[in-house]
Amino acid sequence: MGLVAVVLATGVLGLGLIGGSTALRLQQQLRHQAAALGELSEDQLAHRLDGEAQLARARIEALGAETASRLRQIAQRADVAKAVASNNDVTIRELLSIVASTSGFERLIAFDGTGRVIGANTSLDLLALNQAFEGTALSVNLNPILKDNSRSHPQGEEGTYELKLRELSALGLPQRQTIAHTAIEPVFDDFGDLVGALAAIRPLGRTERTLENFTSLANAGVVIITGDNEIVSSAGPEGVRFSGARTLAGLQRSDDGNYVARCVDYEATLKVCTFASASLVTTTRDQMFQIGASHTRSLMWQFLASAALALGALVVALLAAVRHLTKGLSALARTAQEIAGGNLDVQFRATGSGEVRGLALAFEQMLTHLRASTRRIRQLAFYDTVSRIPNREKMRIDAPALIDAEEGAALFFLDLDGFKSINDTFGHKAGDELLRMVAERLNNLLTSKGAAGKCLLARVGGDEFVAIIAGVKTVEAASFSAREMIETLQVSFKLQSNHATIGVSIGIAICPTHGTTYDDLLIRADLAMYVAKSSGRNTYAFFTPDLAEIARARHALETDLALAIRDEELVVHYQPKVSCRDGRILGVEALARWHHPKEGDIPPARFIKIAEEIGLIMEIDRFVLRRALAEIGGLIRAGSNLVLAVNVAATEIEDPLFIRDMITAVREADFPPPKLEIEITESVAMRNPDVVRERISLLRQMGIRFAMDDFGAGYSNLSTMARLPFDAVKLDRTLVAGVAEDREKQTILRLALGLADELGFETVVEGVETAEDLRFAAENGATMAQGYLFSPPVSLEEFAVLLQPLRLASGVEVVPRRDAAERKTMIR
Secondary structure (H helix, E strand, C coil), rough: HHHHHHHHHHHHHHHHHHHHHHHHHHHHHHHHHHHHHHHHHHHHHHHHHHHHHHHHHHHHHHHHHHHHHHHHHHHCCCCHHHHHHCCCCCHHHHHHHHHHHHHHHHCCEEECCCCCEEEECCCCHHHHHHHHHCCCCCHHHHHHHHHHHHHHHCCEEEEEEEHHHHHHHHHCCCCCCCCEEEEEEEEEEECCCEEEEEEEEECCEEEHHHHHCCCCCCCCEEEEEECCCEEEECCCCCCCCCEEEEEECCEEEEEEEEEEEEEECCCCCEEEEEEEEEHCCCCCHHHHHHHHHHHHHHHHHHHHHHHHHHHHHHHHHHHHHHHHHCHHHHHHHCCCCCCCCCCCCCCCCCCCCCCHHHHHHHHHHHHHHHHHHHHHHHHHHEEECCCCCCCCCHHHHHHHHHHHCCCEEEEEEEEECCCHHHHHHHHHHHHHHHHHHHHHHHHHHHHCCCCCCEEEECCCCCCCCEEEEECCCCHHHHHHHHHHHHHHHCCCCCCCCCEEECEEEEEEECCCCCCCCCHHHHHHHHHHHHHHHCCCCCEEEECCCCCCCCCHHHHHHHHHHHHHHCCCCCCCEEEEEEECCCCCCEEEEEEEEEEEEECCCCCCHHHHHHHHCCCCCHHHHHHHHHHHHHHHHHCCCCCCCCCCEEEEHHHHHHCCCCCHHHHHHHHHHHHCCCHHHEEEHHHHHCCCHHHHHHHHEEEEEEECCEEEEEEECCCCHHHHHHHHCCCCCCCCCHHCHHHHHHHHHHHHHHHHHHHHHHCCCCEEEECCCHHHHHHHHHHHHCCEEECCCCCCCCHHHHHHHCCCCCCCCCCCCCCCCCHHHHHHHHHC
16 A cells, blocks of 8 residues: 555656646746836835845854854863863863853854864763764864864864754754854863864854844845745744745745745855835736736646546556565565664565665665674774773763662772873873873773772773772772772883883772762862872872862852952062162062952962963963053153063963064053063973064064073973073072072072073072072172062052162172183082
């Protein structure tokens, strides 16, 4: 019976197509005859509606541009970069849910560096989402962004696409035809490395507010339609649909004939149409269509009567032929239904003859490949390709079955110490090999501890692993296991012809003491891991309730800091830089200070570190720059001869707009460029010397000075430093504090001062707190000194008072510096 229905349906469809084609041709003839009567009014209305449609399209395009702009700002945030780099879907969801709600995005998706979905702003099936995106425009546009991008010249992508049903299902959106603005932006970590990308999806609503009441035509509206004339979004009178028929003047009539419209192309097959009442067009054309419609119906009835007889004869002949040719299709259909239901193990054997048999053989081969592909997809979805052990998603699925409150279990969060240096020294290929060996050692250790199924191990991040051992519910037992892991990883690893040593910091959470679910234990073990890492390498720590309180307090402080920066509640203090020759104040460094309304003065080291981690350090630096240029600029215009020093962060100097913003700030403050000195830390200068050299060279042409800050606090590449066009070098306080009593520091400080002198740099010694340390630095060639011996950072009013005597070192005997030959003798 099904076959009969198919044949009948085919005949009816063919008859309908022929009849429809005939009717269409008759209507076209009538349309041409009627068009001459209403051509003038139609042409005028068409021009008017054209202009309105272009205006509506411009408003929709503005929504897409706004989506891309907002996403770009989100992708540049440090907390977003850390969340993406962590590959922790819980962390990503908690952060992106807030960001998406404030930015107006329906969905905000995070990808790792390989293009795999790792999180979203809401709880979604990430595996289904990855499968849904395969082969889509979003996936195609994502690949070049992840393969060829840089922090200094980030490249994003935006567009408007139709979301397929499987994408809507995976994204948790309503199952209807949906067009959405999408944007993709790369995400970089603090070192400028690409860690992934963010994609924003903003579907067009059934009704867009931006399209309402924007036209001056009466009883008019706007619709956005697809290539098959399905309405995606609309504004104005409801229920208006368009079939695509057009008049000579190009007006498109609605299905009910009450409205006419003009459309402009928007994106792909989308069109933006503005419509108005058809009463604006002369009624003469409608009268012509009524006459023609009556004539058409008469002809169509005659056609249908003759065609029905021919169809009956055709159906009988086709039934006999089709029954023979389709033998075996029923078995193929049943097998396809089983596969669609998820049963890939269904048995199938090709039968039938001719093309049907060929189709069945191809289907049989396709089923074999599908089974192999499914096994491969499962492997990629649940196992880490580098370490070859389960990944975060696999651990999340398996962990609940292993965690039992009665039997007890311990979750160990491991973070490798020194892994980054291995990557930097030996390359990422060696780093991947090291991760495989670490996973192998840990897996062997856990396997040796008991029966299979009692332990789980997974790689959950770049250099992060999670292990769960069932039956461990005491601190002593967990401590013993942690020490075994530390000892296992302390043995050096052989990487090709080299040997490498790493450490590990472990955070521990015990079930049921610290939680009864996998997510609770994971979060708490992660908090404990940071405590262990702050205590040094190769240590472990247990979760304690105060860690959660510390995390909440830290979050509250982050919020207060963001508000303080927004409301400009920070203040700028100034610390003088004093000449080692005669004690005069030659310069001043501007430093940010924060007085919390509840906690009082927050140490700079504390809130500056938080600002760097959550991406607010650029805002602080620019606030300090604006305030200091205004305040110190006033002192300079009053007659003070000072050089103002301000600090810039790594993210700021790597910003492509850094030079423009710096020039704008100096010009707006009417500040003399030669009196401004920008301090760049040694680590920032060595991190990306080519970018730093470019930025310095362009700004030095204006007369702005540059100084290397904290020299000696980290790794120093002397050849790179010599090529950078600095004006001064600031020696870190770790080299200066107590130098008068420390012969090792004396040797290092002499060498540093001598090197700076040979390279033509001015030198500033930081952290000078005693007259003895000042004497030693001055004798060995230091140009200026800065520290609490002279003055702590003070307010503008207090600093202005310090300028009155012009000398801070009047109470300190300043010893003339030795000449170069004498200093070289001292070094020997």
